[in-house]
Structure formats: C-alpha cells, structure tokens
Amino acid sequence: MKNIVIAAGYATRLGELTKNFPKPLLKIGENTILGRMLDDIDTIPEIDEHIIITNHKFAPIFEKWASETAYGKPITIVDDGTETNETRLGAVCDLLFAMEKLRIDDDMLVVAADNLLFFSFREFVDFAREKATSCIMCHEQPSIEKLQRTGVVELDAQDRVLGMEEKPQQPKTHWAVPPFYIYRKKDLGLIRHAVENGCGKDAPGNLAHYMVDHTTMHAWHMSAGRFDIGSLDTYYEAIEKYGKN
Numbered sequence: 001m002k003n004i005v006i007a008a009g010y011a012t013r014l015g016e017l018t019k020n021f022p023k024p025l026l027k028i029g030e031n032t033i034l035g036r037m038l039d040d041i042d043t044i045p046e047i048d049e050h051i052i053i054t055n056h057k058f059a060p061i062f063e064k065w066a067s068e069t070a071y072g073k074p075i076t077i078v079d080d081g082t083e084t085n086e087t088r089l090g091a092v093c094d095l096l097f098a099m100e101k102l103r104i105d106d107d108m109l110v111v112a113a114d115n116l117l118f119f120s121f122r123e124f125v126d127f128a129r130e131k132a133t134s135c136i137m138c139h140e141q142p143s144i145e146k147l148q149r150t151g152v153v154e155l156d157a158q159d160r161v162l163g164m165e166e167k168p169q170q171p172k173t174h175w176a177v178p179p180f181y182i183y184r185k186k187d188l189g190l191i192r193h194a195v196e197n198g199c200g201k202d203a204p205g206n207l208a209h210y211m212v213d214h215t216t217m218h219a220w221h222m223s224a225g226r227f228d229i230g231s232l233d234t235y236y237e238a239i240e241k242y243g244k245n
Contacts, residue, residue, distance in 0.1 A: 001046040002106050007113040008055045008094045010085040013231045022058040024113035029243035034113050042071045044122050053078045053094045090201035112179035118224040127220040128182040136208050138219040141176035151177035151205040159219050164212040179204045187215050
C-alpha cells in the first residue's frame with residue numbers, strides 16, 4: 001500500500017507564513033505537521049512507501065526535508081510542475097499525475113497534509129482490509145453550518161456508503177467526511193478516468209464523491225478527533241494546544 005500525501009496547495013489563507021514555505025512542514029512543537037502524521041503511518045506494516053505530491057515552488061523544500069528525515073519506508077517527492085495558486089492542478093489531478101508518473105498499481109492511502117490526528121491510521125487500514133472495499137472516514141458533526149462546508153454521507157447498518165453530497169445546503173445526515181481515503185487496487189481504473197467522466201478536480205472529496213457513485217465503499221467511524229489547520233488562527237491554536245505534546 002502506498003501512502004500518498006496531497007501537499008501541492010499554496011495555503012494562501014496563512015498569508016506570509018506560507019508565501020514561500022509549505023504548510024505541511026510548519027512546526028508544531030519540535031515536529032512538523034506532516035512529520036506527526038508520518039510518524040504514525042510509517043509504523044503500518046502494509047505501507048511500503050510515502051509519496052508526497054507537491055508543487056514546483058515547494059518541491060526543493062520537501063526534498064531537503066526528506067533528506068533529513070529517517071523513516072522506515074522510503075519517501076518519494078513528486079513535483080507537479082505548478083508555481084502559483086492560480087495554475088495549481090487541484091488535488092484530484094495531482095493524484096492522477098502521481099499515479100501516472102510513478103505507475104502506481106497498488107492500494108493507496110490518500111491523505112491531506114494539514115491535520116493533526118488523535119487516532120492511528122492503522123485502525124483505518126484494518127477496517128479497509130476487513131471490508132475489502134475502498135473506504136472513507138466519517139465523524140459525527142452536529143453543526144449544520146460546518147456540514148454545509150464539507151462532504152456528508154449516508155450509511156447503512158454495515159457502514160456501506162449509500163450516498164455522498166459535497167457541501168449540501170440541507171444535509172441528510174450528520175456524518176461528515178474528512179480528507180482521508182483508502183482506494184483499492186481494483187478501483188484504480190475508475191480513478192484514472194474519473195476527471196474525464198465528470199469528477200471535479202480541486203478538492204480530494206470530489207473523487208470520493210465520484211467513487212461512491214461508481215463502486216462499493218464503506219466508511220470508518222473515526223475513533224478520536226482531529227485538528228484541521230486551515231488558517232493562521234488555527235495554526236497558532238495548534239501550537240498552543242499541542243506544541244508541547
């Protein structure tokens with residue numbers, strides 16, 4: 001299984017802090033945001049490589065970071081060739097770019113690189129093995145306002161995904177979907193043709209939505225929370241709350 005980290009954005013909401021530096025490599029205490037995530041994922045036996053997709057502007061910074069780290073699994077940096085927020089490929093196209101460039105033909109754990117997590121991805125991988133399908137995560141979100149800004153899923157009693165909506169004005173459930181996914185090897189053909197068949201390009205949730213409509217997927221209920229770093233305020237809050245952990 002490949003661990004594929006989507007990290008090609010420009011984090012414009014963090015202003016000068018990320019004007020010339022990638023958000024995933026910002027420090028939280030003595031570690032980086034990305035480092036905290038890889039510390040967990042690297043221990044999962046099924047994972048045999050970390051693939052980090054970034055842009056041309058930040059690729060040298062990621063390369064330097066990778067050369068100074070010591071994980072059990074190798075790290076591959078993929079440069080998508082873009083240099084500005086206006087010319088970015090979008091998360092789905094970045095994933096397709098890496099799949100094509102590296103000729104990926106394996107199960108994939110696909111993760112966004114701007115979250116602190118309070119659970120282990122090992123639980124998610126175990127769940128996907130049990131279900132033998134592509135999988136997403138979900139968590140209960142009581143706020144309608146927040147549900148209107150994310151993906152929302154309907155599930156059956158066995159946690160099979162019956163339907164998914166992106167940013168619904170009238171959410172049908174309170175099950176919100178964070179940006180973490182497992183796509184099985186048998187579904188890679190669907191992914192490779194997703195954009196040409198109408199899948200949105202920008203957000204990773206666009207692909208999950210497309211896949212829900214074209215293959216069987218299950219949803220793992222997060223066993224603990226996460227902290228999404230999306231702005232300067234949330235970054236400084238993360239440093240204050242978790243920088244000493």
